[in-house]
Each structure stands twice: as C-alpha cells, then as structure tokens.
Amino acid sequence: MPEKPTRRVFLTTAAATGSGAVMTGCTTDMKVREESAFPDKIPEPLPKGLEYALTVRNMAEHIIAEDTAKIDHAVDICTKAVTEGKTVYYTIRGHNEAQCILETMPGRPSFLTPLHPWDSSVLKRGDVVISVRTNHCAEAIEHGAQAIGILMPFQPQKTQGQGIVHTSYDGPYMEDIADVCIWDRTPYTVGILDFDQLPWKSLSAHGALDGIILGLITAGTIDNLISLGIAVTPV
C-alpha cells in the first residue's frame, strides 16, 4: 500500500499529472482558420485570453469532429425514446444551480424535459437521462432508463486522475455504465490554463462544453424527428 502522500507531494503530483492529462491538440495544436476576420498572425507570446479562447475552441472542434459516432448513438437513443412515447430528461447544469439557458430562454424542444431537482423516482423503463453525473446515470439504469453521460471534471474518470477520487472508490465509472459516454475534453483539474506563479491550472470550460454536447445531441434528435414527420415544438 503506497504511503499516504503529504500535501506538497500531492500538489506536485496533481499539477504534473494534470499537465499531461490535457488532451493532445488543445494547448499545443492551435488551429486558426484562414479567413480574413481571423488574426493574420498569432501573437507571441500568446496572450492568455487568446490562449483560453483557442483552447476551448479546439476542444469544441475536437468533440464535433471526433465524437460523431457517439453523438449519433446518443441521437438514436433519444429518437427511439421520443418515437415510443418515452421521455428524454436532462440534468446539465451550471454551478449546481438552475441556470441552463434551455430553461431561461425560449427554444427548448418540447421533448426535452429538465429534471431538477434530481428525482429518479419519476423515471420509467425506456426513458432517457442525459446527465453530467455518474450517480444519475447509475440510478437511471436501475430504473430501466438509458443513460447518456457527459463526462465532466468533477466525476471520477478512469482515463484521467483516477487516483484523485477517494482511494477506496471502486466505481461505478461513467465510462463503464452509461450507454453513451462523451468526454467534454476538459481535464480533471477543472482549470484548463497554466499561469506562471499559480499552483494549479485555472479557468474552467466544462460549463460551456457540456452545454454544447447537449446541444449537439438535441439538434441531431430534432433532425431525426423532423425527417420522421414528428412535430418538434420549441417552448
């Protein structure tokens, strides 16, 4: 059994591991579209605001480009549920508050139902739950619903920082239990940027990226339903 780390050792390890956990193509592979509105030359050194914007942009682009199959799968699950008269619930939130734009502005499709506060007792067999939380996915499955998981930094993750959760944690992991699991590309350090003189990465991005993943799944589902002649109404 490894010796319990001191705080200093832990922080050093977490910072080092976190740096490596940032996915390839985010901080080191800045793609700039060659359009007239874009800056002709990326300034050196890279301003931190620009570094943040390009990093998040790259993460979103990577999700759209590389997770097509997963999004397709999630779309199929949602489409099937709606056509069979089941409910598609979601629990994508901001900072644990009721802040999702889909509830504060018009434009949420009528088939997409917010489930806040979380109450798994309403779930029925065949329903779908889209959530950022592993426990929601697990409870959904227990109720016979299908789980579409969006893997955000605060959830235990097999591929990153598995040791960050309590050492006695042995599952479940969203990657294992969800019918579809889409990683939002943010590291378990939450923050995505390194700054000189700061002890850990700073500035989160999952709030935006998780919303974008939900939007992609919802958009694809709407496309399918329209093609099947099923009415979709924004509320």
Place this chain on the structure above:
Amino acid sequence: MKSLRQQYSEAVMDGFDTIVIQMDRIRKAGLMLAESKCSGGRWMMYDRGYAMSLDTWTRGSNPCDNHIYRRNKKEFLDGDCLILGSYAADDPDDITVVEELRAKFSTRLITISPHRRPNNPRTAALLHTLADVAIDNGTDNFAGALEIEGVSGRILPHAREINLSLIQSIAAEYMQNMIDRGNPPTQFYMVHFPFFSDIQALMNQRIKKYGY
C-alpha cells in the same frame, strides 16, 4: 439544406471565432479589470438568471476575488468594475443595473451582449453603448436560437456557452495582468480533490489577507 446539427455546430464555432476576433477588446477588458482591482475596486459580475456569473463564482480553479451583484442588495461601491452579461441588446433590467453601477464614483463597465440592433428596441440606448468596453457575443435577442424548416419558431439557444467563454477569456487576461503586477490571484481549490477543506481554508486565508 443544412441540418440543425450542422447549423448548431457552425453557430457554436462562429461564436468562438467571435471571441478570437475581438481579442483586442478582451485584452482591454482584462487590463481595465486589473487596474480597477489594484485601485481598490472590486470585480463584480451580473447576468439575469446568473447563468454566466454562477459558473465563474466560487468555481474550482477560478480566481476567488470576484463577486456576484445581487439585485436585491444593491451593493455597488465606488471603484467597482462590473462585467454584465446579457442575452439581449436592449433588456431594460440590464439598463437599470448599469444605472445602479453608475450611481457610484469611478466605476467601470464591461458588457457581453448582442450588438445587433433589434427591430423595435425596448430601451433608449442599447446596452453595449453604455460600456467602457463592449464585447459582442455575436448572437441576437434570441440568444442564438436557430431557425429550421419543420420547426415553428427558433430552437436551441447557445448564447450562454459563448457568454461564459467570453468572461473566462477576460478572466484569463485579468489574471495575467495581476500576475504581471506582482499580485497573483488566489484560486479556488477543487472540491473533488483530496484535502479540499484544508486547502480551501488556506485559500480563504490568503484572499482575506491580500484581497485578490
């Protein structure tokens, strides 16, 4: 004809491009925020519904020294710098908040909002015209919701994702400005990390001591 998924993907990516294109303004906003902070003012945030503000405030890894403006408390102070995020160019509620800010001395305003003029504005002046630094989120009063054949009305707004990314870009510039001035900001620790309570208590002591 483009699918909604394709339209949504493009709209989101266009939103991120909007951030890159306005980097000069974002840098100016970050600098102004740091100057205000170093002059004794506070970094305040507000957006109706707090979708942007709450995802930045007390958020793990983010800087500690920001405050949400609570309308019922009307707690602006002289020297404050407010980042006001909005889904509308002409929300009367936003204008009222600006008036509450400007009732104090030496305040500064950064707005994140659609600059596109609505057909029948509800306010005498559009929000962004009142700002010291105005950043366009590239959407409209429908928060970026899209139109597609087969759906009556607009669907799938995405302005929150863009507004949130914009404020974080400003925060990045602010943090680097503060570091350059010898004032590295205190960060919130991560709630899911071991020793969270102890380390966050240490961060709380730091912010109390230094104010940033």
